[in-house]
Amino acid sequence: MRIDEFYKPGEMTSPFFTLHSEAGSLLRRGTINFAKREGRVSSLPTPNFLAHTVRGSVPHLTSDNLELVPVDSLQISAEHFYEQKEPAGLSYPHGLHSYLNANKYLLFLDTRDPSKHAPSSANTEKYLSVNTHGGVRKITPELWCRMISQYKPDFYAVIADVLSDTEPGNKRVRKSVDRTIRWMDECLERTKDLDIPVFATLVGSQFEQERIRSAQEAAQRKVSGFVVSGLGFGNQALDLIKISLKELPEDKPRITYGFSSPESVLEAVSSGIDLFDSAYVSKMTDKGRALTFEFGNEEDETADKHGSKAPKSINLWDPSFADDFTPLKKGCKCYSCITPHSRGYIHHLLNAHEMLGLVLLMSHNIYQYTNFFESIRQSIDGKTFEESKTRFMENYSHEVESDGAQGHEDEVDANSLGVPMKKKRTLLL
Amino acid sequence: KSALTFEAVAKCSTTKARTALLTLPHGPVNLPVFMPVGTQGTLKGMTPKQVEDSNCQIMLNNTYHLGLKPGQELLDKVGGTHKFQSWNRNILTDSGGFQMVSLLKLAEITEQGVQFASPHDGSLMMLTPEHSMSLQNSIGSDIMMQLDDVISSLTTGPRVEEAMWRSIRWLDRCIAAHQRPHDQNLFAIIQGGLDPELRRKCVDEMVKRDTPGYAIGGLSGGEEKDQFWRIVSLCTDLLPKNKPIYCMGVGYAEDLVVCVALGVHMFDCVFPTRTARFGNALTMKGTLSLKSGRFAEDYEPIEEGCSCLACTKYTRSYIHLLTTKDTVGCHLISLHNVAFQLRLMGEMRAAIEKDEFPQWIQQFFAGYFKEKAKYPPWAVNALRSVGVDLLA
Numbered sequence A: 001m002r003i004d005e006f007y008k009p010g011e012m013t014s015p016f017f018t019l020h021s022e023a024g025s026l027l028r029r030g031t032i033n034f035a036k037r038e039g040r041v042s043s044l045p046t047p048n049f050l051a052h053t054v055r056g057s058v059p060h061l062t063s064d065n066l067e068l069v070p071v072d073s074l075q076i077s078a079e080h081f082y083e084q085k086e087p088a089g090l091s092y093p094h095g096l097h098s099y100l101n102a103n104k105y106l107l108f109l110d111t112r113d114p115s116k117h118a119p120s121s122a123n124t125e126k127y128l129s130v131n132t133h134g135g136v137r138k139i140t141p142e143l144w145c146r147m148i149s150q151y152k153p154d155f156y157a158v159i160a161d162v163l164s165d166t167e168p169g170n171k172r173v174r175k176s177v178d179r180t181i182r183w184m185d186e187c188l189e190r191t192k193d194l195d196i197p198v199f200a201t202l203v204g205s206q207f208e209q210e211r212i213r214s215a216q217e218a219a220q221r222k223v224s225g226f227v228v229s230g231l232g233f234g235n236q237a238l239d240l241i242k243i244s245l246k247e248l249p250e251d252k253p254r255i256t257y258g259f260s261s262p263e264s265v266l267e268a269v270s271s272g273i274d275l276f277d278s279a280y281v282s283k284m285t286d287k288g289r290a291l292t293f294e295f296g297n298e299e300d301e302t303a304d305k306h307g308s309k310a311p312k313s314i315n316l317w318d319p320s321f322a323d324d325f326t327p328l329k330k331g332c333k334c335y336s337c338i339t340p341h342s343r344g345y346i347h348h349l350l351n352a353h354e355m356l357g358l359v360l361l362m363s364h365n366i367y368q369y370t371n372f373f374e375s376i377r378q379s380i381d382g383k384t385f386e387e388s389k390t391r392f393m394e395n396y397s398h399e400v401e402s403d404g405a406q407g408h409e410d411e412v413d414a415n416s417l418g419v420p421m422k423k424k425r426t427l428l429l
Numbered sequence B: 001k002s003a004l005t006f007e008a009v010a011k012c013s014t015t016k017a018r019t020a021l022l023t024l025p026h027g028p029v030n031l032p033v034f035m036p037v038g039t040q041g042t043l044k045g046m047t048p049k050q051v052e053d054s055n056c057q058i059m060l061n062n063t064y065h066l067g068l069k070p071g072q073e074l075l076d077k078v079g080g081t082h083k084f085q086s087w088n089r090n091i092l093t094d095s096g097g098f099q100m101v102s103l104l105k106l107a108e109i110t111e112q113g114v115q116f117a118s119p120h121d122g123s124l125m126m127l128t129p130e131h132s133m134s135l136q137n138s139i140g141s142d143i144m145m146q147l148d149d150v151i152s153s154l155t156t157g158p159r160v161e162e163a164m165w166r167s168i169r170w171l172d173r174c175i176a177a178h179q180r181p182h183d184q185n186l187f188a189i190i191q192g193g194l195d196p197e198l199r200r201k202c203v204d205e206m207v208k209r210d211t212p213g214y215a216i217g218g219l220s221g222g223e224e225k226d227q228f229w230r231i232v233s234l235c236t237d238l239l240p241k242n243k244p245i246y247c248m249g250v251g252y253a254e255d256l257v258v259c260v261a262l263g264v265h266m267f268d269c270v271f272p273t274r275t276a277r278f279g280n281a282l283t284m285k286g287t288l289s290l291k292s293g294r295f296a297e298d299y300e301p302i303e304e305g306c307s308c309l310a311c312t313k314y315t316r317s318y319i320h321l322l323t324t325k326d327t328v329g330c331h332l333i334s335l336h337n338v339a340f341q342l343r344l345m346g347e348m349r350a351a352i353e354k355d356e357f358p359q360w361i362q363q364f365f366a367g368y369f370k371e372k373a374k375y376p377p378w379a380v381n382a383l384r385s386v387g388v389d390l391l392a
């Protein structure tokens, strides 16, 4: 840690972001420091993730179940709250933490849901157009700032004209950069008295010059950090993001979207990203999969030692788990694994279409994801990150974890309900 | 031949309401009790820890569903449903017969058992009293129900008497087939339709079998409520006072209050958790449909004074935002509805123990229905029969 950054004479509070790694290093360890508030963590070690939420809750987990997982920060998508005429809770006087019963968490508020990349580019000069459950809503800079001042998140990103077309034209992209800068200036002006750290969103789509322009303009503003999205760019995403990152000051944190699978997290960490979304966890849970991979553990038992690559997760829909009465992952300390709820029981819950199956999978998966990030930080501290990353890439299979609920046939043991009356006599129903 | 103890605690000096402590193989149950229904070995999205935290002492599993998934072989392998679902408190299972008759095509009852078309391939199968016992022994429930001859409560004529006698014969077969009487309790089910004479005979015969507890069966099938309560009241008069009495499928608040006043100890119903999925929250002042837009800016808890997670930590407005869209919304209302049912029972037990039950009933009806004109006449009649005049 560089002492001069951590403590500046005459200033009682530490800077928003403290970088612990050497200057110039792409691989970063840092700490984001927040104002101290009763009952809430005030610092967030990086690299880390913002837990993905839907309408302010981690999918399937009520707050008591979420409390059993060592999660520190939540990613809140404003679009989820704007399904009716007025954004939900906008007239609630005690802020979003209390509205969501999320007092112990650091809340990051952005506009769009990073787990989906739905085309909605019908933005105009005056407003951002958002396609919600309740229909298309218009978010103006004015409304956005009203939401920030009512919700009082711990940090937030200003609205931006993010394009979701795959290959927008040069003219449209230039307009998106201009508009994003203008909205940023308007929002910064409107919220300057709130004293909430604000992040700028970088745009520029696939055009190098526009990405550079967007990043440079944002870097000149009084912002605390940056959001740079890789959503919608497929294999080019990391290269495009690197173009933006080059223009940014080192001493401010960077959030990215669309890099939540373990492999892409590791690549993006190597490239200097500090915070991630956890859409991967929500996606794996919905497929009925439990995360089993490990990072940086020499005695990793999940990885096969005999050459063949180990899967990163297991598919609980697979009937072979029906009579497996061991926990999802040996040694895991999550609620599901210590109770223990067995793989066989969770398989049954999925098979019986019972909601508890997803509750148990989500609480395990998000627990494992926090472990993953903890291991990444430890390996950076211990200077073994690159080594562990190489081993991870060698040990695990990197094919898409595609199988899940698809093609599932209900398993029923109809014979245990009684005795067949006459063999082979089948009634036509 | 009994794996329970029953200790009377208090008796209302006006009505027939009683409190008792029932001790089952997996711990104590304070009576009267409401048992939430965890059909497939799980209570609608709640973790066993959450169910335990709500002070639930016993829940219901359905034999038919567990027989189908995960199946008997697997239940034997894992050592029963308590272990399977990590629930260390009590479980009651039904016989499976009722669900077959109501869910399956071609279900038909013969002397041998319930004949039905396999939900798997349509082939003809038979659930016998012996098989029902074997399945419930594999499940390992603390209270198991006999297979009975289920008929609609609207059935009349000789079929009612036939079903009553057959249920008695099947009870004998169940008792003979029961492999674990030392750690599982088999309850008899009183049949006899709406005919008091048949009910009387059935109670006589079944009491001779001296089972650890009794259920009042064959009701809640669309009969007039005025007939329903009369049969319940007749059965509680005739049944022994030192054993638990269970009224199957009853769960609406006003029904629970009336049946407790008539002397019933145990109830179950899918309604509280099922209705939660549609956004309906139960309260002492009636049901709130949280889907309704009028809750969008309502920052009050679902019910003031409720100690559940939904009421202590969340507003109606936020639950309105989630309800019928996210599972979390459903979980929160389920948590509340289960807490509501258990609180209702707890309040009744406390009132009986203080011998203030009649006053409590008056207060409950006033809060729940708001005006006397809206009190259901059958409930007024039923309570009048045990000395509580709601309209006074």
Ligand SMILES: [Zn+2]
Binding pocket: A328, A329, A332, A333, A334, A335, A336, A337, A338, A363, A364, A365, A367
């Ligand atoms: Zn786990």
Ligand SMILES: [Zn+2]
Binding pocket: B302, B303, B306, B307, B308, B309, B310, B311, B312, B335, B336, B337, B339, B340
């Ligand atoms: Zn409540």
